[in-house]
Amino acid sequence: MLLELSDVYTKYGQIPMLQGVSMTIDAGDAACVLGSNGAGKTTLLKTIIGIVKPFQGSLSYRGENITPLPSHKIIQRGIAIVPEREGLFPGLSVDDNLRLGAYYEKDKYALAQRKEEVLAIFPRLRERISQQAGTLSGGERKMLGIARAILANPQLILMDEPSLGLAPALVNEVYGVIKKIKEEKKIALLIIEQNAQKALDVVDRGYIMQKGSIIGSGSRDELSENEIVKSSYLVS
Amino acid sequence: MLYAQILNAVMLGCTYSLVAIGFSLFFGVLDTVVFCAGDVAIFSSFSVVFLVQLIGFYNIFFGLFNPVAALLLTVIVAAIFTAILMVLLYQLVIKPFENKSSLMPLLSTIAAGIALRELIGIFFPEGRNPRSFPELLSNERILQELPGISWRNAIIIVATILIVAILYWFINKTKIGLSIQAVSQNREAATMVGINRNLVIYVTFIVGGLILGFGGFLIGSYYAVIRFDLGAGFGLKGFSAAVVGGLGNVYGAIVGSMLIAFAEVFVTAYIPGGTAYASIAAFVLVLAFILFKPEGVLGNKSVEKV
Numbered sequence: 001m002l003l004e005l006s007d008v009y010t011k012y013g014q015i016p017m018l019q020g021v022s023m024t025i026d027a028g029d030a031a032c033v034l035g036s037n038g039a040g041k042t043t044l045l046k047t048i049i050g051i052v053k054p055f056q057g058s059l060s061y062r063g064e065n066i067t068p069l070p071s072h073k074i075i076q077r078g079i080a081i082v083p084e085r086e087g088l089f090p091g092l093s094v095d096d097n098l099r100l101g102a103y104y105e106k107d108k109y110a111l112a113q114r115k116e117e118v119l120a121i122f123p124r125l126r127e128r129i130s131q132q133a134g135t136l137s138g139g140e141r142k143m144l145g146i147a148r149a150i151l152a153n154p155q156l157i158l159m160d161e162p163s164l165g166l167a168p169a170l171v172n173e174v175y176g177v178i179k180k181i182k183e184e185k186k187i188a189l190l191i192i193e194q195n196a197q198k199a200l201d202v203v204d205r206g207y208i209m210q211k212g213s214i215i216g217s218g219s220r221d222e223l224s225e226n227e228i229v230k231s232s233y234l235v236s
Numbered sequence: 237m238l239y240a241q242i243l244n245a246v247m248l249g250c251t252y253s254l255v256a257i258g259f260s261l262f263f264g265v266l267d268t269v270v271f272c273a274g275d276v277a278i279f280s281s282f283s284v285v286f287l288v289q290l291i292g293f294y295n296i297f298f299g300l301f302n303p304v305a306a307l308l309l310t311v312i313v314a315a316i317f318t319a320i321l322m323v324l325l326y327q328l329v330i331k332p333f334e335n336k337s338s339l340m341p342l343l344s345t346i347a348a349g350i351a352l353r354e355l356i357g358i359f360f361p362e363g364r365n366p367r368s369f370p371e372l373l374s375n376e377r378i379l380q381e382l383p384g385i386s387w388r389n390a391i392i393i394v395a396t397i398l399i400v401a402i403l404y405w406f407i408n409k410t411k412i413g414l415s416i417q418a419v420s421q422n423r424e425a426a427t428m429v430g431i432n433r434n435l436v437i438y439v440t441f442i443v444g445g446l447i448l449g450f451g452g453f454l455i456g457s458y459y460a461v462i463r464f465d466l467g468a469g470f471g472l473k474g475f476s477a478a479v480v481g482g483l484g485n486v487y488g489a490i491v492g493s494m495l496i497a498f499a500e501v502f503v504t505a506y507i508p509g510g511t512a513y514a515s516i517a518a519f520v521l522v523l524a525f526i527l528f529k530p531e532g533v534l535g536n537k538s539v540e541k542v
Contacts, residue, residue, distance in 0.1 A: 049428065051424070051427055051428075070432070071427045071430070072427070072430045072431060072433075075428070075429065080429075083425065083428055086422065086424075086425070087422070087424075087425045087428060088425060089421045089422050089425060089426075090422070091417070091421050092414075092417060092418070096414060096417075099414065100414060100415070100418050100426075100429045101429055103411070103415070103429055103430050103431060104430060148429070152429070152430070
């Protein structure tokens with residue numbers, strides 16, 4: 001098992017956020033967490049990478065208890081995150097943003113090779129390599145976020161609402177890339193989404209989250225038939 | 237006349253620059269104004285006096301090496317003292333308030349600045365009296381045909397350029413420099429790519445402390461006389477320069493310093509009785525920027541965060 005959350009509780013000040021969340025992600029697995037705004041999805045991601053610390057429950061990654069570790073130590077163990085928005089360094093070039101993705105890579109040769117692979121997936125980023133990240137369009141920024149995550153060579157990528165704020169054509173493009181990562185790179189994915197249609201196209205299974213709790217889970221097919229998902233997240 | 241005034245303004249701008257860069261570096265990674273930066277720079281000036289006059293550090297090494305090596309060694313040791321002080325100040329008066337309102341470290345660093353200057357006044361021998369700064373840089377002209385260009389002036393300008401160039405290289409070409417930029421631009425994103433923010437902050441305080449340390453030496457050399465309470469004025473000018481240039485942007489800090497220095501020098505030179513108006517001119521400039529261009533000349537960070 002790659003990642004396991006056992007009965008995790010967090011709060012923001014006095015406000016309860018996650019309330020007894022348990023879930024698992026296996027190596028190469030792709031899962032999604034569906035939920036509306038305020039369900040605690042982003043808090044879940046921040047908890048996994050240690051920005052938010054649980055007051056009860058634990059997290060383990062490849063069998064190691066990562067609950068007490070600071071964020072940079074958790075990231076070093078092979079988890080990358082594609083934030084929802086504002087996750088880039090707007091004043092730095094695309095190239096520097098990518099370099100920061102591979103912050104812990106010491107092997108320069110491997111890094112250069114990986115960068116080539118990533119730029120082959122995202123040719124538009126190659127064209128804009130020395131441009132400031134702040135000048136990119138919404139879709140390009142999303143691509144840069146994903147490219148940066150791949151460059152870290154992680155076993156698990158967490159994605160926070162990859163479709164949010166993008167035009168439908170761009171959503172398809174982004175999900176096309178996500179599918180490619182899953183199939184070619186064998187990287188495990190945990191995708192947080194409100195756009196269930198798109199997410200369920202890519203993942204093997206998923207969780208439904210409401211008010212900080214997991215209220216349902218199942219395979220892609222099971223979720224597609226789930227009444228809550230159908231009524232709340234599959235309305236097109 | 238004009239030439240002499242420009243030279244004067246550049247010299248003054250150099251002395252402000254390094255303090256202003258300190259403000260900008262610290263603001264970049266912490267989003268708070270570390271108000272004791274001016275006093276820390278003056279601590280460095282007194283460290284040089286201590287090393288040279290009180291323990292004869294410079295003379296000891298003057299005999300062993302050549303004068304340039306002895307001078308460099310003295311300045312570097314003073315800068316290291318200053319960097320250690322800066323890290324201690326971070327640990328004692330900034331870190332405890334980190335997750336509180338940014339007004340807390342603002343107040344605590346103002347208090348630390350006052351304490352530091354008073355401690356110099358109390359514990360440094362005759363600390364409350366103006367002290368002459370050792371003339372480590374010769375005041376002789378490099379060329380007789382060129383008035384105003386003494387070794388001292390040339391070294392102050394060249395040293396400032398050199399320090400800025402090294403800082404530019406460090407921030408843009410090294411991994412830790414890139415992570416300082418990353419933390420300044422987007423703290424949460426920096427955490428998300430796995431940057432150790434604490435480490436970045438300590439490195440920034442060491443680098444900022446060294447720069448203030450060199451700044452203190454240049455200030456002492458420029459003014460030739462130092463006082464324990466000079467830091468208050470330098471802190472205010474350095475901070476103002478950083479705001480005018482764009483708080484958080486180290487290159488903006490240099491531009492801001494030069495603008496303020498030119499305003500001061502030219503008002504002094506061309507307005508009758510101008511000396512009295514020099515500081516007023518500088519702060520009118522600052523007010524104008526706060527009103528009409530609050531992000532500063534090169535800044536892109538919201539000033540509201542102060």
